[in-house]
Amino acid sequence: MADAGTASAILATEGLTRRFGGLVAVRDVSLTLNRGELHAVIGPNGAGKTTLVGLLAGELRPSAGRIVLDGADIGGVPAWKRTHLGIGRSFQRTNIFPTLPALENVRLAAQAVARGANLLRPAASDTKLVETAQAALARVGLSGVAARVAGTLSNGEQRQLEIAMTLAAHPKVLLLDEPLAGMGPEEGQRLTGLLKDLVREHAILLIEHDMDFVFAVADRMTVMAEGTVLAQGRPDDIRANREVQDAYLGGHA
Amino acid sequence: MLPQSLGSKIALAAGALLLALLPLFASPYYVELGSYALIAAMLALSLQLLVGATGIVSLGHAAFYGLAAYTVYFLTPDGAPRSIFVTLPLAVLASGLLALLVGALSLRTRGFFLLMVTLAFGQMVFFVFHDTKIGGGTDGAFLTRPIIALFDWQLPLTRRQRPIAVYYVALVLLVAMYLFLVMLLRSLFGRVLEGIRVNEHRMAALGYSTYRYKLAAFVVAGMLAGVAGHMWAMHRGFVNPELVGWHRSAEALLMILLGGLGTLHGPILGALAFTGLGEIAQLLTERKLLVEGAVVLFVVLALPQGLSGLRLPRILTRKAEPAGRLEPEPHG
Known part of the structure; x- marks a missing residue:
């Protein structure tokens, strides 16, 4: 056993x-x-x-x-x-932010575990989070669709996005x-x-x-x-x- | 939520300029009406932080608005007026504390239940002012209006100038509130609120304590409503329980619906349109509410994005926007 x-x-x-x-x-x-x-x-x-x-x-x-x-x-x-x-999890039924861009889906995941981030700082200026998100997207092969609204991605792409979101939190x-x-x-x-x-x-x-x-x-x-x-x-x-x-x-x- | 194109930014600036010029050509009556519309716009805008930005619908928002007005009354029931630099911070603080209490308890629920719990809290505040004598009871009470003064200096105003000064204070505060919310929604905090609106369950799974973020938004929205309520006291010099009643909360929701749920400037448009509509309806008919209701219904049915969804005809703009996109909000 x-x-x-x-x-x-x-x-x-x-x-x-x-x-x-x-x-x-x-x-x-x-x-x-x-x-x-x-x-x-x-x-x-x-x-x-x-x-x-x-x-x-x-x-x-x-x-x-x-x-x-x-x-x-x-x-x-x-x-x-x-x-x-x-602990990071992905869901059996796709659970993403369908109206937000794919990159923002993953960026939110990275932000969740970012320590000491100044919450009032403009999100666009926090390049570290964006880079983390881009790296996670690259890892699952979604770099090409980073700017697309997540809800418009194919079923399989959304599944991969789900995994990228999990990975972004390390x-x-x-x-x-x-x-x-x-x-x-x-x-x-x-x-x-x-x-x-x-x-x-x-x-x-x-x-x-x-x-x-x-x-x-x-x-x-x-x-x-x-x-x-x-x-x-x-x-x-x-x-x-x-x-x-x-x-x-x-x-x- | 936020204006993206240069064109829409110019349109907003032009709108603000138009409002700034209004007292130059409008009669005193319309300046007063304008002040009222600006105050209504502040209340609707403060509520938009919850409704449009975070996806929380509250029916108790007027409690924070009204409490700020009553705070001015408590500070200066009669006699020597106090400076706006004293009354405004204290009124906003009072609203914020009440919002913290109400939010802490009601945000444990969601959706329909949240609607009912906020309604209940709002009505509790209403009945405190309605049934006790602390704020003049049912009849309400007059108060000494705050003045624009700093230390020994005071802005000297004649009776005729005063309403115009109040108008400009309201306009400056409205613009400041708008810019503050633009800053807030662009920040990391704002992105969290957006995530909560789109998929709260996923936000929790990602590691966000959504309750804390919603409570923070609730308190900020309550404080901004306090700015509006304080302005009401400064404008009218009078408070009554209607200020905290659920009608006022529902009206603010209607204004958001009329102006558009999806944008930050929608509630301002909605409030201005709603106030103007009420005025026209009153001139034309004795059934003001009926006309208001019919127009709001028509707008909601004909323009799903509210008045802020109105665009110039394509022939004029030439740039055709693809229809039916999924909320195109560029990030990054």
Whole structure:
């Protein structure tokens, strides 16, 4: 099972549980995310993956269990503060500022974590934030559309913009909730390369449906079903796991 | 929100110049009416920081406006007048403190609930002045108007000159308020407000404490409303509970709607048009409100961007603007 090298663990959950009334969406989930590792969480619809991201990002409060970031329990920290602690997330459903230019979308993300910025200073004169934003856009390959109003970008471009916004805050931990959804095959390939590149500097928790993609990029995996952890391990172990095959992978193995 | 092209900047400057020239050719009655319109414009402009810039709709904004006017009354119920340099800062401070209190509690809600909570707070202030004798009760009270004086110097004014001086003070304050808001909306702070208006949930996920930013905007808007309310006291020398009532708040919202939600100068246009409209309606008919309502309805239906969306016919400008763009606001 999990070869949790606690020394390099940056984010961990212990017995994390979230109930909605009588429904237990996430039950007793313990997982460890190590530095420099891409940890994929897979599972059928309704397995509790997005709830798990909501708990880690701070949009939901745990009903029980702990979330530990760099040794500190952050279960009660509100979402906006977690960004400042180094957790960045992208959304499953594109969540951007559609009426603002792409560059401004990312610039706002950079501004959110800028320390000591004089808020009354004209935004146009703060070149550092603009440069950070441009760098993040370049990283996901959107430099060419920086000036375009975000709502007019293609679906795939908006997904990439979403990731650029997350990167601009220089997070330690990246929570990516189905980043591939809505992307074309070419953009998907590009994302694969980007993730392999990003994982050198970040710890990445990836939620994804596309199995080929997951097995191509993941270092470790957690398989969830009905809110609980079904299996954890390396992609090869998961592929070989009989229980997982029955429950989820089907013809894929 | 802000004027981008050189043409629109020139148009705004020309408008300000026109307003500055008004007392030279208008009769005293129209100068007084002009002062009233400028004060209404300040109130609507202060509310635009919430409505148009941040996406917060409040129905309690008149409370901050009225409290400033009452503050002048508390300072000088009768007797020796005080300098505007004393009354204005204190009135604005009072409005700001009330806005801090109301905002801190009401901004925990959103949308429709926020509308109702601000309405409730506004009405609480209304009934304090309506049902108690601290501000003259239902009938209101006269006050000694602030004077333009600094230390031992005082601007000498005759009875005839005074309304003209008040007009210019109101105009200078309105222009200053506009320029202040331009500065504010161009700043990093203003960009946050814009982000909150477009997608507050995403702003929170990006790491902004949206509550704090909204509260800051609420307090600034309340203080600016205080500038308008103080000017009302200086203009009329009279306060009554109507100043803090929700009708006044709703009127300011109507002015914004009439002038345009999407621009900073829209509320000024809306206030001037609304005041002029009321005047014309009163001349033509006994049913002033009916005419006002019909015109506002027509404008909102015919011009989705309000009066500030009006453009010269294309033949005159030649430069055709592509229709249906998504709020083209160049940044950077």
